[in-house]
Amino acid sequence: MQKKRKTLTDANLLLTITIVVFFLMYIGAILFQGKGFLKPQTFFNILNANAALLILSCGMSVVMITGGIDISVGGVTALVSMCCAVYLDYHNGNVLGAVAIALAIGLAFGIVQGFLVAYLDIQPFIVSLAGMFFARGMTTIVNTNPFNVANEEFVALKNVRIIIPGMGSLNKLGKYVNAYVEIGVIIAILVVIILFCVLKWTRLGRFFYAVGGNSQSALMLGINVKRTKFLSHLLCSLLAGIGGFVYFMHVGSGAASHAMGAEMNAIASSIIGGTMLTGGVGNIIGTFFGVLSLSTIQNIVSSAGLDQAWWTGITIAAMLCLFLVIQSVVMARKKK
């Protein structure tokens, strides 16, 4: 029992660091770059652009907490976007049908990958690597050329803006513009809240931590390890389906190159958020701040007008390095 409490304390420490770093970074951005970052819309734009990544990262965190990994989520996102785009534009589909397609693709990937990992005991990395190639390949088979969706019902949904009351800023002409978020952000926040509750207060959530922490002990405690692993992969892929649709709602197009590297960003966000690759430690709130930190860095680099795109990569690498060092220090202390 005591061990468990300690783990939580460690997790809380990692979480605190993540949150502190995010706020410092944002304050730094305001000091460095001034006016852009002072506007609330800049923050909400970060949310708008990264709602899908947030959902993907939540799923990734669950799998990582259970001790696995899923690198197919980016591919699933691209596949969902393309299938929905083709369905809406070439087959005169409606938005509800597109949502169903997105969920079905997520579920299908979750069942197959979860089964292979949990019941056939194949390495999750290999399984999801195959899943990634399959999803990317299928995307191109569904349609080779990228295109923007013109379906009116969908475009209307895509352009829905939820006004944040009491927040806004003056634009260049001196006109007051309200801050807004897209629907995807609401969905992402809901996912964060639901997953937070599941991980914190449900049996299943506890099982995820137990299996990831030490699957042998979990088995001895009478936890169905296989089922738990299966469910974690199912949940992750289902969230990839949802995330895929949110991504699709944000970009409004289908393309084989969509969400390229999103799985790596999701893993990076989870790690920055304090989730450990070794399993058993992690927190959805941390993941939330992990995504925010990652995307704020990207925003800072782009706002600074640095002409080389690789600066983003280098900064993220430095951040990951910092967090991995902190994590290993925490781990080393735990072993004592």
Next chain:
Amino acid sequence: MKKLLVLLGIIVLCLLAVGYFGSVTPVENIAGMEDEVPGDGIVVGFSQLGAESDWRTANTESMKSTFSEEKGYEFLFDDAQQKQENQIKAIRNFILQEVDYIVLAPVTETGWDTVLQEAKDAGIPVIIVDRMVDVADNRLFTAWVGSDFELEGKKACEWLHAYTKLKSIPAENIHIVNIQGTIGASAQIGRTASLRRAAKDYGWDLLAEESGEYTQAKAREVMGSFLKQYDNINVVYCENDNEAFGAIEAIENAGKRVGKDIESGEIMIMSFDSTNAGLTDVLEGKIALNIECNPLHGPRVQSIIETLETGGTPDKQAYVEEDMFATDTSVTSITVNGFNYPVTKLTEAVLKERTY
């Protein structure tokens, strides 16, 4: 726990220190700069679609050198890595940063209405470069700078017409295949349309058209299958240099020769872009004609901004000047739409002088 607290304390202190010193220095700099330039510089935000080719890099460089600090500009650059979502994000950032002008090199033609409307609402003029945007309301952007792709195609066709007439090759003996660019790209549409029209007008035999997606690998594949299907091809119309490289490879692999001498069985390659590598092939005689697609858009954009700054209305469309290069000097100039265009004979010296 104690050690941990110490560690945490150190990290926070480090970050604070970085944040503090980091924030102090640039603030001073900004203050200093403002003293030097009282009428603060014009801020230009440029959203470039990527860095996929030499052409694109030259395009970016042209913008950077045009909007330099010495000339009184502040230049913000964003590389979208071939993704429209990144470009939309960058434009939104530019709007929030209250830049004075937004320059956009769009990755695709559609899907820009919403974000361009946002820029318009914020009173920021948008100048489109290179590819065109397809928006419901043309007032959403101020001006467009780029190449006249149809004219490029016409120039190529006129040259072919003049050349074959000079060598007295009958039109029905000219068997052309077209390796098209990425379907739907402005350059593909313009260049393909010109070839189709010319083939009809002059009675050329246009055997087949297929997309090589602007890449060497795909063009090699397409040319390979063309060579298997038709044994009488003598002109290959490639819609960019990379496709020409692929076509040359395929032809040489099939044991045939490339060159301008089509009467003696050589296959003539015509290409667009005039990148350094493409012109090297012209010098070696592998590409017979290479039509320039000028990436140096910076000065044209600057003149539009200057017009706007003085309260004027710039032209909606501004074309950049473009040259054409050939190995053969028998055709010295061609006429399209009443304008005379000289054909440059490519030499080492000409190639060395070029910036891209």
